[in-house]
Amino acid sequence: MxxxxxxxxxxxxxxxxxxxxxxxxxxxxxxxxxxxxxxxxxxxxxxxxxxxxxxxxxxxxxxxAGFAPVPALRLVGPGGGEVVRALPRPAYTVxxxxxxxxxxxxxxxxxxxxxxxxxxxxxxxxxxxxxxxxxxxxxxxxxxxxxxxxxxxxxFGVNPDRHLALAIRGYAPSGRGPVEQRIVTSGPRWPAYAWMFPVGWSGPAADRPPGLCGADGGGNVGYGEVLRGQPLTRAHLLARLADLLPDLDPAAVTGLRAHHLPLSTHxxxxxxxxxxxxxxxxxxxxxxxxxxxxxxxxxxxxxxxxxxxxxxxxxxxxxxxxxxxxxxxxxxxxxxAGLARRRAVVDAAVYAARRDARVFGTVAELGLGEGLLDARTLTRIGLGLLARAGR
Missing domain, CATH: 3.50.50.60 (FAD/NAD(P)-binding domain)
Known part of the structure; x- marks a missing residue:
């Protein structure tokens, strides 16, 4: 042996x-x-x-190598408010x-x-x-x-419901518009969101990996939500994807596959x-x-x-x-994640990030790297809640 x-x-x-x-x-x-x-x-x-x-x-x-950086993120809150800003450092979709x-x-x-x-x-x-x-x-x-x-x-067993998400992913031709990651959160079924991330192949055509969608690689699209004790069907996931990304042609999406995401809360x-x-x-x-x-x-x-x-x-x-x-x-x-289970908090965070670039940077670092919440961000989100309540 x-x-x-x-x-x-x-x-x-x-x-x-x-x-x-x-x-x-x-x-x-x-x-x-x-x-x-x-x-x-x-x-x-x-x-x-x-x-x-x-x-x-x-x-x-x-x-x-060969993939173009994605410099910005557009985040749409459950209530429809949105913020788009440059990421602290560009991301990639590979x-x-x-x-x-x-x-x-x-x-x-x-x-x-x-x-x-x-x-x-x-x-x-x-x-x-x-x-x-x-x-x-x-x-x-x-x-x-x-x-x-x-x-x-x-x-050790698998993560229980509320600490496990299910998502479906596919690839679609790139649409027109700025090069940015797009995350559209959902009011219904929250916590849930759809995404569209441009792949952006920019290397030589001879080196282009097989399977990319279109000359520029197209985009990765998908939808996911946290499981809450009820099974989710493929039809449901695709319907929510179409609802949240209305500019997406469902017939053009290829490579659809679902997967589980065991969340770090458990x-x-x-x-x-x-x-x-x-x-x-x-x-x-x-x-x-x-x-x-x-x-x-x-x-x-x-x-x-x-x-x-x-x-x-x-x-x-x-x-x-x-x-x-x-x-x-x-x-x-x-x-x-606990705070964000309240949709109003997410909307307030989007509002605060739109008004304050430092809040946007903190939220991005928390979600993409090893960032931490800080007093400024929590205060700005709290003020956002008050402002929305006042309206």
Whole structure:
């Protein structure tokens, strides 16, 4: 039976980041995934600058090469008010079929061994973790998504309703208008929103990845809402998408796929002993925006470092690193998500962000990176509530 220092289950952004971090620590790494790459992954495809910072530290300097930056965000509140401003730093929209394959290639180039394998069983022993009786590792990183096998092996169930969202994603030709991310929140079924993110392929035509929609890559469109005890049908999701994006031609949308988003308001323990969880497997989805790529690469990097550096105490080391890096932010994002369950608060936040660029920046950082709520933002939102009540 082969023995490696670190086995990473799942080769998405969290798993690839974990493999890169473990290799930088000198560990031997096997990266397991049930799919061949490139492969599609339903997602909004938004890549915030914060994720690129983490990847640059891991030796991946330009995973968004060929894709144009998206400089602005338009946010429409449930009541119809809206704000559009430049993002603190531009974002990108890169289909996961492209982005994930680039990260996997970087991990392999760094010395990780990639194998196609569907994990079915973990045998956690005092000195090793045995995977399906054929491979052993001194530590394991579970980065195998919302339906994580590793998470179940540790005894943690899936997120319950109100801490789990369902979204549908597709691709459509680009419409006319400014280059901006568009998020349209929904009054009915709140918390819920639709999005349209331009892909913006700007590289040479010869290098254009397959599967993009139109010469410029088209746009990623979708709709998602928090589950509340009732099943959601595909027809319902598509109807809400059409209602919130009336300029979208439903017949032109391709590649429709649904996916679950386990929100960070209900996270399991980061791991136990030699086994740790990262990304969606740890329910690291921003409850305010649904963003998960930054959390994925950051948690993957921290998990890979802990697994390689102290395999017998990986969970302990990882828990400390996560708390140091994301602890305050996760508390603030959970508080923001709680406040935002009142539609009036979201409308007031949009109103405040339209009047104050600093409030807009705080809200964007809270939703896309590791930002924190501050007294100025809370005060401005409170004043917005009063102003709306007065009207």
């Amino acid at each position: 082969d023995v490696v220092d670190v086995a990473v289950i799942g080769a998405g952004p969290a798993g690839s980041a974990a493999a890169l971090a473990a290799r930088r620590s000198g560990a031997s790494v096997v990266l397991l995934d049930r799919a061949d790459f490139p492969r599609d992954k339903p997602c909004g495809d938004g890549i915030a600058a914060h994720a690129l910072d983490v990847l640059a530290e891991l030796g991946v300097p330009d995973p968004v 289909p996961r079929r492209v982005f994930d394959a680039r990260l996997v290639a970087a991990a392999v180039a760094a010395g990780a061994t990639l194998r196609r394998h569907t994990l079915r069983r973990l045998d956690i022993r005092p000195d090793l973790v045995v995977l399906d009786g054929t491979l052993a590792a001194r530590a394991v990183v579970g980065a195998d998504g919302a339906g994580s096998t590793v998470r179940r092996a540790l005894g 996270r399991p323990e980061p791991g136990r002993g030699r086994v740790v969880l990262a990304g969606d497997a740890l329910s690291l989805i921003n409850p305010f925006t649904g963003e998960g790529i930054f959390y994925a690469v950051l948690s993957g990097s921290l998990a890979g470092t802990a697994a390689a550096g102290a395999p017998d105490r990986a969970a302990e080391q990882y828990r400390t690193a996560l708390r140091h890096r994301l602890g305050r932010h996760l508390r603030h994002s959970s508080a923001a």
